[in-house]
Amino acid sequence: GGLAGDKRSRGIATPKMAGGRGRMRGGVGWEISLRQRPVPRVTFQAGDPYYISKRTREEWLTKWKMESPARVQPAAEFPSQPPVLEKQEMIPPPPPPPQQQQQQPTDPASPTVATTPEPGPMGAEEKSSPKTADTEPEYDEDGRGFGIGDLVWGKLRGFSWWPGRIVSWYMTGRSRAAEGTRWVMWFGDSKFSVVCVEKLMPLSCFSNAFHQPTYNKQPMYKKAIYEVLQAASSRAGKAFRSCPDSDDTDSSKSVEMLNKQMIEWAMTGFQPSGPKGLEPPEEERNPYKEVYQEMWVEPEAAYTPPPLKKPRKSSTEKPKAKDIIDERTRERLVYEVRQKTRSIEDICISCGSLTVSREHPLFAGGMCQGCKNCFLECAYQYDDDGYQSYCTICCGGREVLMCGNNNCCRCFCVECVDLLVGSGAAHAAIKEDPWNCFMCGPRPVYGLLQRRQDWPSRLQLFFANNHDQDFEPPKLYAPVMVENRKPIRVLSLFDGIATGLLVLRDLGIEVERYVASEVCEDSITVGLVRHQGRVMYVGDVRSVTRKHIQEWGPFDLVIGGSPCNDLSIVNPARKGLYEGTGRLFFEFYRLLHEARPKEGDDRPFFWLFENVVAMGVSDKRDISRFLECNPVMIDAKEVSAAHRARYFWGNLPGMNRPLTATSTDKLDLQDCLEHGRTAKFEKVRTITTRANSIKQGKDQHFPVFMSEKEDILWCTEMERVFGFPVHYTDVSNMSRLSRQRLLGRSWSVPVIRHLFAPLKDYFACV
Numbered sequence: 001g002g003l004a005g006d007k008r009s010r011g012i013a014t015p016k017m018a019g020g021r022g023r024m025r026g027g028v029g030w031e032i033s034l035r036q037r038p039v040p041r042v043t044f045q046a047g048d049p050y051y052i053s054k055r056t057r058e059e060w061l062t063k064w065k066m067e068s069p070a071r072v073q074p075a076a077e078f079p080s081q082p083p084v085l086e087k088q089e090m091i092p093p094p095p096p097p098p099q100q101q102q103q104q105p106t107d108p109a110s111p112t113v114a115t116t117p118e119p120g121p122m123g124a125e126e127k128s129s130p131k132t133a134d135t136e137p138e139y140d141e142d143g144r145g146f147g148i149g150d151l152v153w154g155k156l157r158g159f160s161w162w163p164g165r166i167v168s169w170y171m172t173g174r175s176r177a178a179e180g181t182r183w184v185m186w187f188g189d190s191k192f193s194v195v196c197v198e199k200l201m202p203l204s205c206f207s208n209a210f211h212q213p214t215y216n217k218q219p220m221y222k223k224a225i226y227e228v229l230q231a232a233s234s235r236a237g238k239a240f241r242s243c244p245d246s247d248d249t250d251s252s253k254s255v256e257m258l259n260k261q262m263i264e265w266a267m268t269g270f271q272p273s274g275p276k277g278l279e280p281p282e283e284e285r286n287p288y289k290e291v292y293q294e295m296w297v298e299p300e301a302a303y304t305p306p307p308l309k310k311p312r313k314s315s316t317e318k319p320k321a322k323d324i325i326d327e328r329t330r331e332r333l334v335y336e337v338r339q340k341t342r343s344i345e346d347i348c349i350s351c352g353s354l355t356v357s358r359e360h361p362l363f364a365g366g367m368c369q370g371c372k373n374c375f376l377e378c379a380y381q382y383d384d385d386g387y388q389s390y391c392t393i394c395c396g397g398r399e400v401l402m403c404g405n406n407n408c409c410r411c412f413c414v415e416c417v418d419l420l421v422g423s424g425a426a427h428a429a430i431k432e433d434p435w436n437c438f439m440c441g442p443r444p445v446y447g448l449l450q451r452r453q454d455w456p457s458r459l460q461l462f463f464a465n466n467h468d469q470d471f472e473p474p475k476l477y478a479p480v481m482v483e484n485r486k487p488i489r490v491l492s493l494f495d496g497i498a499t500g501l502l503v504l505r506d507l508g509i510e511v512e513r514y515v516a517s518e519v520c521e522d523s524i525t526v527g528l529v530r531h532q533g534r535v536m537y538v539g540d541v542r543s544v545t546r547k548h549i550q551e552w553g554p555f556d557l558v559i560g561g562s563p564c565n566d567l568s569i570v571n572p573a574r575k576g577l578y579e580g581t582g583r584l585f586f587e588f589y590r591l592l593h594e595a596r597p598k599e600g601d602d603r604p605f606f607w608l609f610e611n612v613v614a615m616g617v618s619d620k621r622d623i624s625r626f627l628e629c630n631p632v633m634i635d636a637k638e639v640s641a642a643h644r645a646r647y648f649w650g651n652l653p654g655m656n657r658p659l660t661a662t663s664t665d666k667l668d669l670q671d672c673l674e675h676g677r678t679a680k681f682e683k684v685r686t687i688t689t690r691a692n693s694i695k696q697g698k699d700q701h702f703p704v705f706m707s708e709k710e711d712i713l714w715c716t717e718m719e720r721v722f723g724f725p726v727h728y729t730d731v732s733n734m735s736r737l738s739r740q741r742l743l744g745r746s747w748s749v750p751v752i753r754h755l756f757a758p759l760k761d762y763f764a765c766v
Contacts, residue, residue, distance in 0.1 A: 138168060139182060144197045146182050149280030151203035151232055154184045154195045160221070161201070161209035163187045163228035187231075188224030203232060204275035206266040217572050226255065229262035236270055236277035329353075334419055337448060344448060349420065350374070350394040361462040362392065362439065364450040371395065373617040376463070377569055380635075380645040381614040387411050392439065393420070393449075401426060404434025406681050409643070412437060421447035463613070463633035471628050474651035477604040479761035487512035488763040489553065491595055493541050493560030493588050494518070497729065498527035499747040500559050501535060503756050506749075510764045515552050517541040517560075522738055523745075529731045541587045549594040556603070556763065558595050560588045561610035561747070567619055568612045577619045585611075589626050604762045608650035608755060610747065615647075623649065632656050639750035641669045642684045642721045646751070653758040665723070665750050669703065672720035678705040687718060689744035715739045723749025 139147050146152060146166050153161040164184040169176045172192045177183050181196045201209055214221045233240055240261055270277060330352025336342040348356055349365030356366030367375065374395040381389045388411045391397035397413025414426040421438075425447065429435045436442075444451045452458055487510040492500050495516035504511050515536045518524055527535045536552070538544060549555075565571050566580035576582050588609060597605050611623070613633055624630050627649045636644035638659040648655060666672050669679035681703050702710035704717075715736055716726045722743050729739040 138176065139166070144180065146197055146200050146202075147280075149284035151228060151235075151278055151280075152182075152184065153201040153203060153205060153209040154186070154193065155199040155201075156193065156195070160211045160214050162221070163203065163224050164193075165228075165231070167192070186224065187227040188220045202275065203228065203266075203278055204270060206270075210263070210267070213572065222259070225263065226259050229259070229266060232266070232270065232278050233262060235280065236273045238265060238270075238273075238277075240265075331419065334448065350396075358462075359458075360393075361458040362452060362455045364448075364452060376617055376620075377614060379459075379463075379613075381569060391416055392437075401429050401435065401437070403437035403440065405436050405440045408437060408440045409685060410437050410439050420449045460633075471624075471630065474629060476653070477762065480604065480763075485762065485764040488556045488759065489513045490515065491549075491552070491555040491558045491591065492516040493558070493591060494562055494584070495523070495527065495535075495537075495560075496520075496746050497523050497724075497742050498531055498535055499724075499749060499752055500756075501527075501531055502724070502728075503749060503752045504759075506753065507756055507760060508765045509756075509759060510766045513552070515555075517544060520742075522732070522734060522742055525732045526729055526742065530728060541584065541591070544587075544591060546594050549591065553595060554597070554603075555595045556605060557759070558592050558607040560608075562588055564612040564615070567615045569614050569616060576616070577622055582619070585609075585623060586626075592627075606650070606652050606759065606762075608648060608652055610646055610648050613645040613647055620647065634659060634751055634754075636748035636751050637683055639665045639667070639754065640721060640723060640748055641666055641672050641682075642748070643686050644748050644751075645686075646747075648755065650755075652755050653761075655755060659751070659754055661750070666720055669721070672717050673704060674714065674717065676706060677711070677717075679703060680705060680710075684713070684721065687721065687740070687744055689741040718743050722746060723753075 148166055148168050150166045152164055152166060154164045155161050164186045166182050167185045169183050171185065172183050174183075174192075174194075177194050181194050182200060184193050184195050184200075185191070186193065210225070211221075215225060232238075240258055265271070269275075330347075333342060333347045333352050333354070337344045337347070344365045345359065346356060347354060347366055348368040348371055349360055349363065350367060350371035353368040353370070355368050357369045357372060358367055359365070360367045361375075371394070374390075378388070378390045378395040387402050387409050390411065391400060391413035392410045393412060393416040397411070397415065399414045400411040401414065401417060403410050417426040417429065418424070438446050438449050438451060439455075444453065488504065489512050490500060490504070492498070492514065493516075495518040498514075498516065501511060501514045501516075504514075511534070513536065514531075514534055515538055516527065517538050517540065518527070519540050524537055527537070538548065538552075562584040563581040566575040566582040567577060568574060574580075574582075577585060592607055592609075595605075595607075597603055609623075609627060620631065629649055629651070631647035631649045632655045633645060633647055636642060636646075639661045661667055668682050669684055670682075673679055680701060684703055702712050704711045704713060713721070715729065718740060719726055719728050724743075724746075729742050734742075
């Protein structure tokens with residue numbers, strides 16, 4: 001299933017291992033070492049949710065009342081502590097190979113083995129004829145605790161521990177859970193999953209399972225914590241100050257205060273009653289009691305009946321593969337691939353789904369739609385150490401192996417390595433120092449992990465052809481005859497340090513007017529000094545009106561890149577497209593609309609909008625819908641000495657043509673350094689406004705040697721990396737950090753030159 005919460009977060013970390021290649025993420029603090037994932041727009045339980053109709057519920061309640069003498073007995077008490085697991089043998093699917101012990105050590109709060117069998121669909125007779133616990137007990141025959149009504153923490157592969165409630169199979173509309181498993185209804189979205197008992201903990205283990213970073217950034221997780229603690233406080237008789245129920249309750253200060261009080265109570269052991277007070281009352285042990293009626297009411301999303309053309313599936317239909325994702329799906333399918341009974345291209349190598357939508361761009365194997373979206377968001381997301389935030393294969397991973405090649409920034413999780421390469425492969429990689437990953441290693445094949453020969457072009461096409469929306473091609477303008485070309489008039493929004501004007505002048509395009517909206521004083525100073533007053537600064541973009549556009553225009557080119565800090569998934573506190581600085585995109589859209597030529601005016605008009613690649617799929621989709629075109633992904637590493645992947649929307653001619661370096665482009669870091677300094681790397685990772693983004697690798701090396709000592713990049717060297725003239729930002733006695741901030745927010749000059757070059761066929765040159 002897919003959590004509407006922390007879908008790919010890592011667990012608690014352990015110290016770095018021998019060999020220096022394996023590292024547990026989060027060991028130095030979650031806030032600084034882990035870039036949190038965005039909120040995926042998916043449901044918690046994969047597949048269509050199953051609801052109990054009002055009629056069926058009433059039939060069951062009536063039948064239960066008739067069988068009232070045979071009451072359901074309370075289930076066995078669950079243990080106050082989670083089961084302690086050591087290395088357990090995993091039972092592979094038939095035909096059974098020799099049993100192997102689990103190679104991946106885990107922390108006590110993350111059980112190692114997950115054996116969640118796939119329940120079959122309920123038959124009509126089984127669904128309509130519930131039996132009492134006297135004839136067929138539920139959950140208590142295996143003696144492993146976790147009875148109906150218990151409040152628990154549940155763990156699904158790759159997901160955070162999530163609060164839920166043990167429920168009867170009757171509530172799910174499915175068949176009974178197999179021995180050693182339980183049906184769990186998750187708080188927050190009221191979806192169901194079948195989970196093995198090894199992946200369950202009682203709610204009393206709150207301090208071990210609660211994940212503060214996820215709580216800070218995931219509304220669904222916050223809602224789930226609120227709901228489970230409300231239920232727990234009700235059982236324990238603990239009174240908290242209630243708050244009004246409104247549409248914005250989750251974000252109100254009153255709920256935040258209430259949640260904080262309840263979390264503090266839970267962290268201290270649910271005193272004074274303790275774990276005993278969390279046990280469900282006897283009537284809640286009964287799955288058919290009317291006390292559960294409010295839980296059986298269909299959620300708000302299900303109030304509207306489905307269209308007649310798409311009736312709800314019959315419970316007797318065979319469930320599709322995506323309907324139930326159990327804990328061992330990928331292991332079972334990979335085993336079938338090894339036995340040559342299934343092709344690896346038919347399964348998603350990232351998660352094990354059989355609903356493959358496209359090929360994995362880097363390795364042989366398929367990829368489902370959900371993992372495709374994760375890959376789009378995370379492929380160019382890097383931690384402070386410069387390495388990818390998540391596994392190259394599955395975009396998840398709790399413990400990751402980091403490539404020892406200084407020019408490679410890829411990570412692979414232990415789980416994927418052991419599963420696809422072979423048992424013990426991760427342990428062998430940890431001992432190997434330096435370890436070259438599967439993307440830069442000498443061999444193309446490692447077990448089932450087969451590197452595609454044409455992966456660079458596939459990766460480029462993956463980002464070029466990943467669009468869910470189709471738009472009409474932009475209007476094409478014929479080149480203007482030389483004698484009719486005029487100087488260009490530019491409106492630059494969120495101008496920064498006037499990169500657009502610099503590139504236009506470098507290309508020899510005559511600029512009649514360059515109107516720039518910028519609020520950073522340092523950026524304005526650089527533009528005024530370096531372009532000798534050619535830039536007309538107009539202040540905040542929000543203060544520019546239609547009247548201003550008519551007064552300053554008409555414009556031939558509108559460019560801009562709104563602030564990315566509330567869009568980038570690198571920022572765990574991001575607010576998205578519709579809040580914070582994310583809303584400034586709509587200012588670009590507004591002024592672009594105002595600057596467009598009126599109907600009947602066929603003069604060439606061009607525009608360009610830029611933002612980060614590591615944004616949520618839904619935000620990218622919304623931006624594309626407003627701009628009515630899909631973006632082009634361009635990475636500056638092809639024409640400069642730094643990685644810098646960005647999305648560009650626009651109607652410039654040939655935006656999607658191949659990026660080709662010129663003789664003047666400095667492709668290696670060494671070419672950007674001053675005399676007497678030696679580069680330790682060919683290219684540097686993405687330089688941002690953060691001071692430590694200059695450091696490289698998992699060990700945070702400085703990128704330069706000078707006089708047998710490591711050193712950071714000097715400002716003049718950073719300017720060369722971005723393609724700016726030396727000392728371009730050296731104005732107003734600005735500090736090194738201030739200059740780095742300006743460069744970290746700027747565009748890469750060679751990339752903008754590549755995009756602007758076709759404009760020479762439309763406007764006068766000098």
